[in-house]
Amino acid sequence: MMDLSFVLNGNAVACSCTPGRRLLDLLREEFALTGAKPGCEIGRCGACMVWLDDEPVNACLVMAWQLEGRRVTTIEALAAAPSSEPVRDALSRCGAVQCGYCSAGMVMTLTHLHLREPRPDAREAASLACGNLCRCTGYGGLKRTIDVLFGVAQEATVGRSASRR
Numbered sequence: 001m002m003d004l005s006f007v008l009n010g011n012a013v014a015c016s017c018t019p020g021r022r023l024l025d026l027l028r029e030e031f032a033l034t035g036a037k038p039g040c041e042i043g044r045c046g047a048c049m050v051w052l053d054d055e056p057v058n059a060c061l062v063m064a065w066q067l068e069g070r071r072v073t074t075i076e077a078l079a080a081a082p083s084s085e086p087v088r089d090a091l092s093r094c095g096a097v098q099c100g101y102c103s104a105g106m107v108m109t110l111t112h113l114h115l116r117e118p119r120p121d122a123r124e125a126a127s128l129a130c131g132n133l134c135r136c137t138g139y140g141g142l143k144r145t146i147d148v149l150f151g152v153a154q155e156a157t158v159g160r161s162a163s164r165r
């Protein structure tokens, strides 16, 4: 067992656990934060996405021993933050939420991308959220969401491409 201290959604927290305990399990079982979902549990689907020191990570792949002194942000905090509002609004308006199981992970990923690079070019935009799977296969809605969120830059890119012809 190890004693662990880290910052969770802006609050200093501590617990005792085995070094190999997954962050996903710590969140859900020790801190009652169930927004990060267990999906594939091998780092492929993004349902468990959280931020670790402001970078998106799959919580099913992060172990307790990696957390000491780090900052973890989950959908419970981000969903209440103004920074995620454009993403949440676009997902909702574009019909990208069906059962909702993947939605928290999508918001974590897209908000990070939107903050970091709000105007990607069309090629970058096409690959956004490629680490997030939707088992309801709502990819049409996700594509529309990305178009709405990053659309201005895509139009500019298309315009630039057209003007070069």
Ligand code: FES
Pocket (backbone or CB within 6 Å): 037, 038, 039, 040, 041, 042, 043, 044, 045, 046, 047, 048, 049, 058, 059, 060, 061
């Ligand atoms: S449950 Fe973690 S990536 Fe799928």
Ligand code: FES
Pocket (backbone or CB within 6 Å): 096, 097, 098, 099, 100, 101, 102, 103, 133, 134, 135, 136, 137, 138
């Ligand atoms: S909305 Fe159901 S898994 Fe994506």
